[in-house]
Amino acid sequence: MSNSLSLLFRAYKRVGLVTQIVVGLVAGCLLAWLSPEAAASVSLLGSLFVAGLKAVAPVLVFVLVTASLANHKRGQPTHIRPILVLYALGTISAAAVAVIASFMLPTSLTLVSQANDVIPPEGVGAVLRTLLFNVVDNPVHALIEGNFIGILAWAIGLGFAFRHARQSTRDLIADVSDGVTLIVKVVIGFAPLGIFGLVAGTLAESGFAALAGYLQLLLVLVGSMLFMAFVVNPLLVFWQIRRNPYPLVLTCLRESGITAFFTRSSAANIPVNMQLCERLGLHKDTYSVSIPLGATINMGGAAITITVLTLAAVNTLGIAVDIPSAILLSLLAAICACGASGVAGGSLLLIPLACSLFGISNDLAMQVVAVGFIIGVIQDSAETALNSSTDALFTAASCLAHGDVNGAEQAS
Template identity: 55%
Template sequence: MNKYVEKWVESSLILKILIGLIIGAILGLAVPQYEMIGLLGQLFVSALKAIAPLLVFVLVASALAKAGEGIRSRFRTVIVLYIFSTFLSAMVAVTGSFLFPVSMHLTQAGEVTAPGGLGEVISNMLLNIFTNPLQSLSQGDYLGILFWAIVFGICLKQVGSPTTKNVFEDCANATSLIVKGIIQFAPIGIMSLVFSAVAESGLSIFIQYGQLIVLLVACIATVALITDPLIAAFALRRNPYPLVFTCLKESGITAFFTRSSAANIPVNMRLCERLGLDKDFYSISIPLGATINMEGAAITITIMTLAVCHTLGIAVDLPTTIVLCIISTLAAAGSSGVAGGSLLLIPMACSLFGIPADISMQAIAVGFIIGVIQDSCETALNSSGDALFSATAEYHDRAKAGEPVNFLGEFAKDKEEATAKSSSLFNFFSVFSYF
């Protein structure tokens, strides 16, 4: 038993995920009636979502309780990177929409409720922040979790004894170990998620809304492979693509299939650890990024809004597009606090062009139809960007301070360290050998 567990842990996680992806697609086409296969994916995502709120709270509180003064500049850097990259993503979406304008067949929208305006989005964000901390933990409200964890960590730093701080650090380490164990089941979970997607949707959505999907995916790919690397290259003064592809491979693939930034927080935490980042920094920057770094959401809001404009024949001038980019950036940052995410914020952006709510709500219906692809690509960009810019901010500030920079961390080393790397995971799995 122990030997097989050790071999499973030591083998390449990405390779196992790719194998699971292929098997899931084949099963989805061959035996779509076996719906119970999809249960495994639901359990995997539920496990990640269940542990993620607790992980964020204990890591953030522990990090702030023991944080040094030198970490503050990194937070300023990463916040600037998050906001600037989101704005540029909206600009890319505007450019793509003007170069390749698409229209859509507007269908009837379902019973959904969208925010009435930017003020309502901001109001909802503030209300979500100042909620009962236990309620925030139970409901997975990361705005509230972040706020109370930051407050608790700062207060603990002022009044907590070294023993108390060490207890919190041990809790954070124990929670991280649980997460590492859950992630080892990712190949099985992703196989199940792919099965469900293929069995339910097939390939028909690729045909009906092909042009819109291609434009969305092209803009997301442009940001992931060109815009974000340019930002990272400017900050790091070196070739960013090894870091970019590492983040896309280790974080983007998992996020693509889970379609949940919250569920991917533990994956990004593990990635940052392997990149050699400061735990006190990434334990805050990653959940913060899952809240405000919404490049994919900005792209979706912008493209869907302009597609409605093109469908209705509304002329859009340059000043208005700049305002649209600003609105999309602010709306995207608030999309984590809105049920339905970026799609339900489309009417707010459409209101800039005087488009009535009943028409803009139909764009939401189109968004839900292509959501399997749109939401998957959007989440992959958002989540991988969290890790990319967290690493960029830390490497930049370390180099600026004259400190040594361990670029890529474990990923820059040889495979010979795989056994040592997996020792703690082996201890976790070995518990099950007694049952």
């Protein structure tokens, strides 16, 4: 019996993690279809997996960034600036794609009762103010609350400070980083069970019947995100690496996007992206900063959500939109999307800011937010998958373009 279990375990380990996740996904769908009650009961596995990822992500980012900067070798270049350029271009392009899609397929909403339990920010200034205060947050509070802007700020500051520490101190920090990384790998090893629980629980609880009335809206939203993932992002990657971008694009979507789709949390997907970058052989000094930074400012999916739902509200109310207004909306959506992580409720609560461009009252705008919550089971999943997989994609593209790799497995 023990030999059989040992052989089964070794066979399981030989199967790739992505294959295991796909098996968990299919098993979750089957269980939800055959026995919804049993599916609801296994949702605990999904909740535990997401909680585990969220627990390790802040510590991982803090320790890894500090260790990378403290032990950075002089003369070893990092390529954060071109990655930031890709993040900005990707987010602005996403907003522009959403505008074009909304003009091509105008969508009207059946406005629902107002969401009274959420409070949107009062303006762009409030969003930026929140981000600035997140930068100077208490480090302990930032770790507890998962404030990655504050975590990055403290990790960068301590990393530069520890460059002047004794070698033994820097070695200790590196050892702590390796220890946390090992714990993260153990947590990610439970991804197949986590995805199984998430899929089964989601389908058993809500299904997709409630979304039937919003098919056209979902078509514009998800279609725009797919266009970004399979057309615009590959073009940006080709601009960097000058060769076929699709092997790298598909690798990032498969190994990062699938997990992000079901966890619906960019923060929870940071450890997954870190491990993917390690397997691709990217330099730790680069991805240890770019991945958590991307989880807070690279928000192409959020820009699409803000733009599409705003223009749907505009179309419902019969407000004419000219080209300059559409361009202004794209820029505002991109700026607001970058601040989405600093606002409770994410991208949906930034819709009233965009609606204010067209004189839409806050009461009506909050009804649009309520529609967003109804379709959130698809919208938020697809948005997170695009955002998080793009973090890894743009990091890998920039590193490959500049030769910032260690010679490990490469996807392109």
